[in-house]
Structure formats: C-alpha cells, structure tokens
Amino acid sequence: MSNSVISPPIENVKPTVTQRIASRRTAGKRKDFKQDTGTGYLFIAPWLFGFFLFSAIPIAISLWLAFTNYDIFGNWQYVGLDNFQRMFFQDVRYGHALSATFKFVAIGVPLRLIFALGIAVLMNTHRRGVSFYRAAFYAPSIIGGSVAVAVMWRQLFGSDGLFNAVIGGLGIPPTNWLGNPQTAIWTLILLSVWQFGSPMLIFLAGLKQIPAELYEAASIDGANGWRKFLRITLPLLTPIIFFNLILQLIGGFKVFTQAFIITGGTPLDTTLFYSLYLYQRAFNSYELGYASAMAWVLLAIIAVLTAISFKLSSFWVFYESKEG
Amino acid sequence: MEITHSVPIQAETLRISHRNQKRFNTVLYHGSVIIATVIMLYPILWLFASSFKGQDEIWTNVNSLIPKTLHFENYTNGWAGFGGISFAVFFKNSFIYAGVGTLFAVTASALVAYGFARLRFRGKSFWFTLMLLTLMLPSQVLIVPQYIIFNKLNWIDTFLPLLVPRLGGDAFFIFMIMQFIRAIPFDLDEAALVDGCSRRGIFFRIILPQLKPALITAAIFSFYWTWEDFLQPLLYLNDPHLQTVSVALRSFADPSSASDWGAIFAMLGLSLVPVFIIFIFFQRYLVEGIATTGLKG
Secondary structure: OOOOOOOOOOOOOOOOHHHHHHHHHHHHHHOOOOOOHHHHHHHHHHHHHHHHHHHHHHHHHHHHHOOEOOEOOOOOOEOOOHHHHHHHHHOHHHHHHHHHHHHHHHHHHHHHHHHHHHHHHHHOOOOOOHHHHHHHHHHHHHHOOOHHHHHHHHHHOOOOOHHHHHHHHOOOOOOOOOOOOOOHHHHHHHHHHHOOHHHHHHHHHHHOOOOHHHHHHHHHOOOOHHHHHHHHHHHHHHHHHHHHHHHHHHHHOOOOHHHHHHOOOOOOOOOOOHHHHHHHHHHHOOEHHHHHHHHHHHHHHHHHHHHHHHHHHHHHOOOHHHHO | OHHHHHHHHHHHHHHHHHHHHHHHHHHHHHHHHHHHHHHHHHHHHHHHHHOOOOOOOOOOOOOOOOOOOOOOHHHHHHHOOEOOEOHHHHHHHHHHHHHHHHHHHHHHHHHHHHHHHHOOOOOHHHHHHHHHHHHHOOOHHHHHHHHHHHHHOOOOOOOHHHHHHHHHOOHHHHHHHHHHHHOOOHHHHHHHHHOOOOHHHHHHHHHHHHOHHHHHHHHHHHHHHHHHOOHHHHHHOOOHHHOOHHHHHHHHOOOOOOOOHHHHHHHHHHHHHHHHHHHHHHHHHHHHHHHHHOOOO
C-alpha cells in the first residue's frame, strides 16, 4: 500500500459558512437519533473481521517473532534481544541498508517537493493548455510504481541505454550508471523525483485557496513576482508543505519494487533499501524472526521522525488562526 | 505643441512595450513548460517507440522516437509469453486480482464508512481511533506474519491471500468515503427516517446513490495499486499459471536471459495501457481524490 492519510489538508482548512451551519445543525439533530448498536456493528463488521484476522493477530505474531529466531520450517527459539543486538552491533549490511535508505530519503524527498511546488506554481494559472500540461506532469506518477517502469528505468540507464545515448550526443562519455557505487542510488532518486505528481496536485489545490486580493495588494505596493512568492505563497503554503513532507517521508522509507527490479541492492549495498533488505532476510535466507525485528525498528524510525517533524513544525508552519 | 505631443507618444510606446512584455511572457511560459513536459514524457514515449523497433535498431538507434521500420510482430512475439504460457494468462490473472480485489475493497469500505459516519453505537470512537492508527502502520510489519498465517492455511498458490483481506475494506478508502458522507445533508436521512425507512434502507436508497464520485475515486486507486502490486503476487503466487503481469514482466525482462527486447518493450507498454485508459477517462476523479485526501496515485 502507499501513503497514509493524516488529515485532509485542503477541505478542512477553512470550512465555509454554509458548511459550518450545516454541521451545527446535524450535530443538534444527531442527539435525536437513537443509538443502534446492532446495526452499527453490522456495518463495520467487514472492517472488524479484516482488522482482527489480518492486522491485530499478525501484529501480535510479529511482536513475538521479533524475539525469536523463527525460520521458514517453523523451528524457533526464544532469543531475547539477540535480533536487535545483531542488527545494531554486528550486521554490517544492516548499516548499509540504513545509510542507503537515509540517503535516499534525505535527498529524494526535498528534491521531489521542490519540483512539485515549482511546477504547481507554474500550473496555477488560467493560461490555455494548462490542463494538458498538468496531465503530462502527472502521468509518470500513475505508472511510476509499476514493474514496467522499473524495467524501463533499468534499460534507460543501462550501458547502451537512452541516457548514455543522450549525453553521448553532448560529448559526455558513457558510464555504467547502475554498476557504479557512486551513481547507482542517483538513478533511483531520479526515478522518485520524476514522480512528483501527487504532491504537485496537493500543492496546486493549496495554491488555489490563496486569496487573489493578497497578490493584488502586494502588486500595488510594488512587490515583484519572486517577492510575492516568498512573502505570500510560501508562508501560506507551509501547512501543505508540512503535510506533503510527512507523506513523502513515510513513503520514502517503504520503497521496494523499484530497488528490487532496478539494482537489487547492488552495487556494494549502496541501494540496499530497508524494505529490500528486510525482504531478503525474510524470504531469501528465511530469517523470519530477524526480519520481524527489523520491521519493528522501521516502525520506530518512522514514528520518531514523524514526531520530530511535528515538533519542529511549530517553528516554520504558519497557521492563520494563530496569527489572527 | 511639442509638449502636448510627447505625452500621448510616451503612453503609446509604454502600451506597446507592455503588450510586447506580455507576449514575451506567454511565449516564455509555453516554451519552458513544453520543454519540461517533453523531458517528463520522453522515457514513456521511448518505451512505446522501442516496442515497435526491430532487433537491429533497438540499442543502436536508441534516442530516436521514430522507428525506421515498424515491427508490429514484437507484440505477437511478446504476447506468446515464455515457458509455454502466453501473456493472455498473465493479463487474465491481473484482471482477476485487480477487478475482484477492487470490488471487495470498495464495497466493504462503503459499508464501514457509513457505519462510522452516520450510525451511533457503543465503542464507535474506540474502533475509529484504532482504524486511524492502522493507517500509520508500515505494511512491512505485517508481511512476515501474514505469510506465516497464509502458509499455515495452505493458501499459497491461490488467490485467497490476495483477495480475502480486501473483504475487510481499506482504511484509506473508508476514511475518504466517510469525508464524503459527512458532506451529505442530514435532512435527507431524517426525511427518509420519518417516512419509515430503516438505517439499512437509508444507506442503500439515500446515501449510496450519492456516493458515486467517491466510489469511483476509490475504485480507480484500488485498481491502480492492485494492478501494479508486485510483492504480494511474488510471495503468494509461485505457480507460473497464476502469475500476474507485474511478476511475469520481471521474469520476462530478466537481464541474464532476455534477448528479444522488442517483444519485452511491447509487453511493458501493454501492461501500462489499462492504467492510461483509466487516466484519460477518469482524470477528474483522480485529481480530486489526491487533492482532498492526499491519496497517492
């Protein structure tokens, strides 16, 4: 599955007057409604069934597995904190996986957001053809997670691929982009940046909420385009930037298919992303206990980074209500 | 005379320079945006161009988007598949997975969303909070224990591990449809209730017909995610006759054995066609779905 939803960013920013009245009215009337526990549980029964069988029980099993050396044949022993000790102090490849993943997220996510915002600003106009341009910029994102695109990307950066042919026309000698430990991760970062469509659409929806009067007032005061962007667009957009940042951060740690197909973690583990290494431990060397321990550490990493982001957000995210 | 003359002349030159400036901006805008779209779309166009190229030019005439001669046989060669299994089988499997999976997920999500959005029952806020928490859970935590469970149930090499979990709905879609139901005026429910309609009747007669846009959006995303899903079919469908397109493409394009790259590009391209068709017809729903809930496409 893909990204998570934290809160709907646009719709709930500012409820319209009619919405507010409507919600007040429904809140009042809802009290007249009788509680009907039977029907309620009947409707949410599918989710309860799915939750217990495919989330709650697996979570409990996974937590138990993390403290065992369970293998594919079902043999296991309780090993205490051994898995975690091995991860942090003995497993060199785990360190490679961490650094590859952090590098991918730390470079890929900001680049993706910068492109998303830049293009969204360009798309926030009533010029002719803009809906075609928007579709063209979004198109790579709808196919980006597929195996077909991953194979295409691998061939694109292969020794006799398109990329070498294009830069060859500029006089740059061909390179083995995927085989070189310096460059391999950049092909994956580029693939992720290429798919800036979703954050772009979220930015675009946010840009449309900024009142035009603000720009008109700034123009009268003699502000140029760049100044208006820095002083009006960026501050008003910070809640959306924050929302996108969280989504991309979480998504960045889960990248799997592309690395699996394009590089398989090579060369020298420079693209051995966390999910890929977890998969290899679980299903190539059948260390299901160790892989489960890795999954819980991933959960902790994501939780801590998200918490830090929320803490830091008060320094740079601008909320209108606070200022007013 | 001279003074009165100079004012209109200045205004005229200003107006001309302003108009020129505007025209220059328009040209600059379209010029740069078109260059950017070409760069963005070039890899996709290259993929489709290569699917028509002959074996002789596919890696020699790499950057051309126009094949010297059109090789339609790439598609028939690719469709023939590998290991005696044609791509018809793989596409059929993918359509089963994506079609049935989407039907299950969207139907269940709509029912659950109505329960959470409109009905009052004990423990509701507890379950709702729990559901929001599952949204935060990385799927990596569930992969290993789910594999063990499905293995124990002897569900490997069947579609059951892929489809049965979807009967529980999907927290993303439940949340999205709930937002939509909340926007439907409560007066309609009330009127129906006064007329003697049951809660179930309200859902099927009042709410469901109005949910069409939300259901279409959920269905599109569900179809996309399932169509491109790679990990689950890889884990649970080992029998080559049960493989989906995404898993088959990986074997078909295996760098150590692949030779007929024209046929490979043809099948890569073909696997994207359903996605593009949906994109062209339902773009509006996609854009709104992402903009309002942050769902990733």
